[in-house]
Amino acid sequence: MVETAPSTGSVGGRDRRSARPTIKDVALLAGVSLKTASRVINDEPTVNPELAKKVRRAAKVLDYRPNLIARNLRRADRFTHTIGLVLFDASNQFSSAVQRAVENIANERNIVVISSSVEEDPQREKDATLALAARQVDGLIIVPTGDDQSYLANEQSNGMNIVCVDRSPQLLRTDTVASDNYGGAKEAVRHLIKQGHKKIAFLGDRAHIATMIERRRGFLDALEEAAIEPNPALIVIDLHTAEGINHAVRALFQTDSPTALFTAQNLITLETVRALHQLKLEKLVSLVGFDDFAASDIVDPPVSVIAQDPAEMGRRAAMMLFERIDGRVGPAETVTIPVKLIIRGSGELPISEGELTARLTELRKA
Amino acid sequence: MVETAPSTGSVGGRDRRSARPTIKDVALLAGVSLKTASRVINDEPTVNPELAKKVRRAAKVLDYRPNLIARNLRRADRFTHTIGLVLFDASNQFSSAVQRAVENIANERNIVVISSSVEEDPQREKDATLALAARQVDGLIIVPTGDDQSYLANEQSNGMNIVCVDRSPQLLRTDTVASDNYGGAKEAVRHLIKQGHKKIAFLGDRAHIATMIERRRGFLDALEEAAIEPNPALIVIDLHTAEGINHAVRALFQTDSPTALFTAQNLITLETVRALHQLKLEKLVSLVGFDDFAASDIVDPPVSVIAQDPAEMGRRAAMMLFERIDGRVGPAETVTIPVKLIIRGSGELPISEGELTARLTELRKA
DNA sequence: CCCCCCAGATACAACGTTGTCTGAAAATTA
């Protein structure tokens, strides 16, 4: 599977000393002082056009590009024109939509985004975040993973601008952009109750994550509103692997048998639908998920969801961050982005107790 | 939607001069020279343990963290322990799987990944890539967007290590990790031909992208093998927006009517299935897509695909890059990652000319 | 007792760049 390319010069093995030209080389070639070359590179007007032309030609010949590391070290304003983005998981659709939105806003301002994906590991979150800070980013956008962001307190008091997205930071106060998690969850469950469901299960991620707490609260309040006693056996948390979710769904139908499910996160929704397919229950058990995903409308049956707007969240977070970088002072703010119930079918299946019971008996026999 | 947090100190508005402590502050507090403090920070053994302890305590008190920008500037080896990753679109599942794999490998080596998403814009690709190079990254992993990467020639000859993923670079020779695009496409189309299809359409992305060229070649060769004359009207390229794809699919069935489709990219597959649903053709027209996507197995009908292995591609790319950074010299290599036909249903629909014709007539009337 | 050596600390230069200050020549004014 490895083939070497036909005869060409070797690549790799950088001789790190002989590398890139510096402004000194440019000045030398142009026959001016180093500072004059610097002036030309930075478009300062106080240079004789003749000389400027010579410098520019030299820079072009050498393919000179300023070393931004050196520049950032020296520049008075101390802006590196770089922001850091910490994601809980780059391959989650929610994350990558946020990333894309942030990059688009940053791009308009010629700001580079340094992103780190921490795979839901709080230690990695901390390491990555501090590594970004040590690189002197102008600000941080974080989708928190762990339940303690206090390691940022010093950075913040040193003036680092921080915006959290999706999940509020814990033990730290920062600008935050979040969805209406409570309201959305409540709406989802109300919707299921309106369809006639009474045995509704909650499938959620790690219990300490702020969004999960809110979504579960919404779930419980919707039940209470309808005077439905919550059944603890129908509340499953700590789901974050495909296997775990599959197992949990099967377990649910082995013993208790909900007639509807509320899945509190996009990956959980996806895996739950997959499990329902395997159990041939997808047409018999209703489901509403929190957070939309790419193919939700062409799944069988199409999945009803509480849709978040990750692009808007990323956009707002980036804008809040840039305002702070531009000098806005004031107390930390929280922006809540509304969510929307999208009805597609999975949450509005006709209820037929008979068929469901039949299928479940069949399953339990097997 | 904006609420201010209850009484706390303000955030933002960094006083950029009074910011973070430097090693000078640490040395001062510890009562030693700057260089001694530096030695302690860098775990050099030639320091009296007494003093070392004092320095460490001072560093802790001040919450000192080295300024990596300054360090990188000075350090002899010139490694910044940072690599750049340029993606064609962060929100594409393929891209984000690559990103995740690269970050995982990099993380093991304590390397930070700076990534840029360029939204399939060649100019942005160039800008972003050079911006990363100017930040002195130790290497670059690029999923090329444009049809000319020669702007990197100087960087490369200055010793920058570059690995391309998915799409080969054009007008430049670098290490490359790619799928077996030709073989995969051929296999997909052979599979459709084996099911009895003769009128097979090709739906592809921008024509200049290396992968598209290969996949189209595979498509055409499979037809030729079976002595099927390709019909130019069934070859649609330059698809890259949801609307465009929807429109193209509708157009296909207005005039010519393929009985099967080969969609050459994941986004195209998704939108094509969506369009088929709208036209109520999803059970009548067969489809095989190139590149898998998250919900492909629970879509109605489940989508048969040629699955790539983006995680493996990212992993291999990162490993090749690190080998180069570690000093491996030699000609540029190309690694081909095998692909796999996954049969799920959409490519194996029973052919019923009658029903299809009926539905099409109905459609054209409307 | 002197010299040397070594451990271990400090002083100074350097990385590539930009901020500040100085100086020289040109341009303007009196």
Added chain:
DNA sequence: TAATTTTCAGACAACGTTGTATCTGGGGGG
């Protein structure tokens, strides 16, 4: 024409750090 201002190039320091050279003092050997 002399005095003064303006223009603009260059010298030098500095950013925060590490590499190298130098210094200091204490211990051991002659």
